[in-house]
Amino acid sequence: MGQTDVGELYKRLDTTTALLKEDLDVSYMDALIETSENILDGGRVKVEGGLPHQSVRDQLSEQYALVNLNQLTTDEIRQAVQLAIIRGERTDLIQANHQMTPDSIGFLVAYLLEALADLPTQATLLDLTVGTGNLLYTVLNRLQAAADPALTAYGIDNDDTMLALAGVSARLQGLEVELFHQDAISELMVPQVTASIADLPIGYYPVDERAADFTTHAATGHSYAHHLLIEQSMRYTAAGGFGFFIVPSMIFKSAEAESLTKWMTSATYMQGLLNLPRELFHSEAAQKAILILQNKGGQAKQAQRVLLGELPSLKDQAGFRRFTAELVAWKQQNLA
Template identity: 35%
Template sequence: MDIQKVEEAFNLIIENTQTLEQELHTHFYDALIEQNVAYVEGKSSNEMVEKNNEKLHSLNLSQQEWQKAFQFVLIKGGQFAKLQANHQFTPDSIAYIINFIIDTLKPQKDISIVELGSGTGNMASTLLSNSDKNISYTGIEVDDLLIDLAASIADVIKLKVEFMQQDAVKPLLIEPSDVVISDLPIGFYPDDEEANNFHVATDKDEHTYAHHLLMEQALNYLKDDGIAIFLAPVDLLTSGQADELKGWMKDSAHLSALIALPQNLFKNSPKAIFVFDKKITNEPTFVYNLSSLTETEIVQQFMAEFTKNVL
């Protein structure tokens, strides 16, 4: 990866996005979508934007370099126009670990991946631009801004993806997948009638947790030999409504791995990666405290232990 080219691309994208933001009297993310469209189409009504996009084309960035440049753009955008907590993108470092888990547990060349709550698409772009597999990817996202942003970034990077705008808790028109992933949005789901269709629905005087519903939904659209990977609070199994969640797990899902992530990655509660499959078994859960995602020796030790204990 040529970091100098990534930095140059980042500066050109930011300059164009801020120019379009002022010209169109819109916010940063809408302007970024317009910039991506202008880049793909190779034309713009703004002469400076068009010239900068010509420079971007001449850089001839790889998919990995594009992905890194867009992550820096999204970080910068967060300084101008903050997204709500559940709309924040999944960091590369975590996506790389998820990619390793997929490669380890699903070694076949051709796989299908569904992401529930695909957000800005950073997870998708990280996985697809750093994998040698033939991945059929479908992202499900209810927010129209996020899905337009993710699709426009994928167009620039030239990723083969499909995005569907839909509430992921409701019935989906998709086939069962080899892998379902989700950086789970945390909170209550407001539609009690829809929630009552799920085993994890609570009978308490409150709404059901949306993240519990999405976990059950993920298993509904998982092949019998598939895996589901969630990024969720580390206290998922002891927090509110945990009894309902564990009652569903007892009959429907097996927690094969729980990987606690470094606390310094998160502003609020620490998170972990949860790996589920549909095999009802008494096999123990592989539990690991991954203390760093930047120290090579620590990451390699985790990979060795995961491969040894989960396969």
């Protein structure tokens, strides 16, 4: 299996989505959800009110007959769905905060989680900003391929279309994921988890009364949503558990950084802030980093030397090998 297989599944998804989009007069994303549901239903075409038309049903059935998910790995299915969603983002002009996390960033989050968190065999993960699921599923597939732990994951999002895409993507991949359509800053229906991850949307949270329950809320006006989401994620993470958050590199230089720092030092240990490779961003101002927090409790302790710096490019194999060796030594010296 390889790129050819990913390309073939993407072609079937895109072709059938385009047919449904045109015939049902819906968005690309809605058509993609419907075609995925049809595939999950054994290639049977859902018909409502005589639509899609018979000629389109015949074309869909021909395409579905060529789909064989058993020939692909879980991550190949994820990649094909991801390509279709990227096509949908461009076709439907999706706003920036809803755009999916690139694979390269997902791989780096997965690597750090695998290297630092010492996940037990029955580990659970939480993503409060799951979107279409690409970050969470990249991490799940990487971890399961590496160590085969029994991983269960929970995802929250307030956008029903994004969540529906995440749902069909998880089912196509056969992943153990529970998804909840709700405001992630409200009281959640998820248990305490082993670790949390999130690619955080940047902006203000509009419900000041709810934000007031958080240490990271602003003294006046609206609070930063990404600060509240970090605090909320760690609330639902077990004692000693890790959180890995994709944040602006300049997160501690904002006007609201004081309340974030105050909460972090009282509730967690900040173990690292690693800038993502510069090449992934169109400008220095847009650069992001992975913030690594660990809840107090259990065997957790503050690292004597916080992990700071820039992650090497995934294309720089020698640089990444050096970083891997440095990370192993850092963990031994600071967290063991």
